[in-house]
Amino acid sequence: MDGQVIKGLVAIFLAAILTENYVLNKFLGICPFLGVSKKLGTALGMSCAVTVVMVIATAVTWPLYVGPLVPNGLEYLQTVVFILVIAALVQLLETILHRYMPPLYNSLGIYLPLITTNCAVLGVTMLVLEKAAGDPSYGYIQALVNAFGSGVGFLVAMVLFAGVRERLEECDVPKCLQGLPITLVAASLVAVSFLGFNGLVDRLM
Amino acid sequence: MNEKTSLWREFTKGILRENPVLRLVLGCCATLAVTTAAGNAIGMGAATTFVLVCSNGAISLLRNVIPNKVRIPAYITVIAGFVTIVQLFIKAFSPELDTALGVFLPLIVVNCIILGRAEMFASKNRVLPSILDGLGMGVGFTATLLAMGILRELLGAGTVFGLPVLSGFMQPIIIFLLPPGGFFVFGMLVALAGRLSAEKKPPAATDCGHCPLAASCSINNRKKEAGE
Numbered sequence: 001m002d003g004q005v006i007k008g009l010v011a012i013f014l015a016a017i018l019t020e021n022y023v024l025n026k027f028l029g030i031c032p033f034l035g036v037s038k039k040l041g042t043a044l045g046m047s048c049a050v051t052v053v054m055v056i057a058t059a060v061t062w063p064l065y066v067g068p069l070v071p072n073g074l075e076y077l078q079t080v081v082f083i084l085v086i087a088a089l090v091q092l093l094e095t096i097l098h099r100y101m102p103p104l105y106n107s108l109g110i111y112l113p114l115i116t117t118n119c120a121v122l123g124v125t126m127l128v129l130e131k132a133a134g135d136p137s138y139g140y141i142q143a144l145v146n147a148f149g150s151g152v153g154f155l156v157a158m159v160l161f162a163g164v165r166e167r168l169e170e171c172d173v174p175k176c177l178q179g180l181p182i183t184l185v186a187a188s189l190v191a192v193s194f195l196g197f198n199g200l201v202d203r204l205m
Numbered sequence: 206m207n208e209k210t211s212l213w214r215e216f217t218k219g220i221l222r223e224n225p226v227l228r229l230v231l232g233c234c235a236t237l238a239v240t241t242a243a244g245n246a247i248g249m250g251a252a253t254t255f256v257l258v259c260s261n262g263a264i265s266l267l268r269n270v271i272p273n274k275v276r277i278p279a280y281i282t283v284i285a286g287f288v289t290i291v292q293l294f295i296k297a298f299s300p301e302l303d304t305a306l307g308v309f310l311p312l313i314v315v316n317c318i319i320l321g322r323a324e325m326f327a328s329k330n331r332v333l334p335s336i337l338d339g340l341g342m343g344v345g346f347t348a349t350l351l352a353m354g355i356l357r358e359l360l361g362a363g364t365v366f367g368l369p370v371l372s373g374f375m376q377p378i379i380i381f382l383l384p385p386g387g388f389f390v391f392g393m394l395v396a397l398a399g400r401l402s403a404e405k406k407p408p409a410a411t412d413c414g415h416c417p418l419a420a421s422c423s424i425n426n427r428k429k430e431a432g433e
Binding site for chain 2: 024025026027028029030031034076077078079080083084087088113114116117118119122123126127130175176177178179180181182183184185187188189191192194195
């Protein structure tokens with residue numbers, strides 16, 4: 001692996017966390033972002049589980065798409081196949097963790113059933129294929145790094161936001177903004193701060 | 206007559222009383238992502254409504270056939286089939302819309318509104334009420350998307366459906382087209398819908414009651430155990 005490739009991988013990883021953050025820039029995975037970010041512990045557990053599933057799902061769906069689907073002209077089955085693979089994978093992972101690693105199951109496994117319908121997971125498996133279609137140098141390893149980076153980006157957003165929300169608990173909020181509206185306004189401000197990273201990764205290349 | 210009014214209620218409840226986005230807080234990702242222009246909002250709303258009506262009808266027909274244990278994967282397969290139909294249709298007839306919606310078109314599969322209505326309504330009700338429920342929810346979803354799309358396009362680009370409205374009157378505020386503007390406008394709409402609703406307050410952010418997976422979710426079960 002030469003220097004240029006490694007540099008490219010670092011750029012993909014950083015871009016996935018900072019400039020193309022799945023939650024704050026691409027609006028993927030908003031439900032868990034709003035739903036389970038109230039406590040730092042749950043936010044951390046959920047995002048670790050999402051990261052693991054994202055990497056495994058990309059590792060499985062990529063060869064499946066390039067292997068059986070494309071040569072047979074079945075690209076239109078992408079949506080059906082990918083969601084079923086993810087659902088099966090999540091179920092399998094949960095069963096394995098439950099059976100063989102109870103401590104890990106208690107900290108990560110309990111979030112797995114929710115991940116089937118997390119659009120960030122299905123999103124990453126499709127977006128890496130979209131990127132690969134437009135860039136011949138973008139291969140399997142780049143896709144896996146991208147998936148891992150997206151998971152870490154999800155984690156960063158969740159953890160940061162959990163901190164913001166813990167502060168928000170103590171604030172005196174007008175009645176009509178209590179609950180979800182003020183949480184969304186806070187998310188808006190966190191998203192503004194992430195706009196500051198724009199252009200950072202291009203500079204790196 | 207009585208049956209007719211109840212059917213009418215199934216249809217209208219999705220529009221404000223149980224608006225899927227603003228009251229049940231489902232399908233937020235698509236709402237935030239595609240509302241940078243009013244035209245995209247309508248396209249997304251129509252696509253989702255089609256899938257919602259078809260999947261609600263099909264799942265209601267199959268409700269006695271699908272075994273309870275594998276119902277979630279079965280629902281997802283049915284929904285994914287209809288999403289593929291919509292995808293192919295839009296690709297063929299409106300490639301511009303396909304490009305504008307991008308990955309969010311296939312992501313209708315994981316839009317929690319659809320799975321939520323399948324789990325909470327279609328699996329327990331007859332076909333006609335299920336279809337009307339899907340139609341009402343779809344109209345509510347489209348109306349919300351349209352309101353957000355018009356607001357964001359007007360403030361962020363000074364146009365509505367691509368027609369210049371604010372030119373010469375005020376400078377467009379570009380941040381409304383960027384992600385932060387999406388979160389902000391959504392927050393304000395949720396507050397407004399909360400004010401107009403019967404309870405006079407917005408939904409809590411961590412309300413799991415309407416999540417389609419609440420029944421099989423261990424976080425939810427733990428919360429319940431801790432509460433009891």
